[in-house]
Amino acid sequence: MPAANLLKKKRIAVLGARSVGKSSLIIQFTENEFVESYYPTIESIFSKSVKYNGVEYECDIIDTAGQDEYSILNSKHAIGVHGYVLVYSVASRSTFDMIQTVHDKITDFCGVNDIPCVIVGSKTDLKTSPISRQVQPNEGEKLAKENKAAWVETSAKNNVNVGKVFELCLAEIEKRSPNPQPDQPGKGGCLIM
Numbered sequence: 001m002p003a004a005n006l007l008k009k010k011r012i013a014v015l016g017a018r019s020v021g022k023s024s025l026i027i028q029f030t031e032n033e034f035v036e037s038y039y040p041t042i043e044s045i046f047s048k049s050v051k052y053n054g055v056e057y058e059c060d061i062i063d064t065a066g067q068d069e070y071s072i073l074n075s076k077h078a079i080g081v082h083g084y085v086l087v088y089s090v091a092s093r094s095t096f097d098m099i100q101t102v103h104d105k106i107t108d109f110c111g112v113n114d115i116p117c118v119i120v121g122s123k124t125d126l127k128t129s130p131i132s133r134q135v136q137p138n139e140g141e142k143l144a145k146e147n148k149a150a151w152v153e154t155s156a157k158n159n160v161n162v163g164k165v166f167e168l169c170l171a172e173i174e175k176r177s178p179n180p181q182p183d184q185p186g187k188g189g190c191l192i193m
């Protein structure tokens with residue numbers, strides 16, 4: 001297979017606390033639908049071609065089980081992964097607090113301090129009720145800046161900024177891969193030695 005084809009395959013892991021809307025985000029992106037009911041995820045992989053910067057990428061998106069502060073990072077969610085999407089709900093402060101914990105677990109596991117990452121504030125459609133929003137946009141932006149990550153707020157329900165999440169993730173991956181090697185994770189990812 002020509003190297004150019006291998007270069008286009010990217011593996012993206014989506015992590016975050018339980019019930020923040022990881023599956024809903026991925027299903028809205030890959031299947032264009034929103035599922036109102038809640039089924040806790042064990043693990044699923046979705047594939048989708050994404051055109052970014054005029055290049056067609058074949059993305060494998062890993063939907064993971066919800067994390068808590070005691071969860072141990074599964075090596076499958078770090079080894080061979082090119083980019084990360086870390087999701088919190090704008091309606092839940094505790095899920096926002098989990099983001100730094102998950103980010104630290106990934107960087108510790110990979111032995112790096114910089115990973116290609118997008119931090120996502122989900123469920124913005126709930127913000128119409130003032131009591132529903134617990135995390136302000138500037139807090140999300142600040143956390144992202146501190147971790148050299150991109151940041152965006154989304155609603156899987158209303159399909160707002162869903163595609164943007166994965167475009168930003170590819171941008172973060174490409175930013176760190178000026179001369180990527182075929183079929184290898186980006187600089188920030190983990191390699192099997």
Ligand SMILES: Nc1nc2c(ncn2[C@@H]2O[C@H](COP(=O)(O)OP(=O)(O)OP(=O)(O)O)[C@@H](O)[C@H]2O)c(=O)[nH]1
Pocket residue numbers: 016017018019020021022023024025035036037038039040041042064065066067122123124125126154155156157158
């Ligand atoms: N209002 C609203 N509800 C959402 C949104 N995204 C997800 N939900 C709801 O939140 C609940 C949890 O969504 P999931 O996508 O299953 O959450 P998850 O993060 O994959 O959950 P785990 O598998 O337990 O980690 C479901 O009832 C969804 O319908 C959104 O953008 N807006």
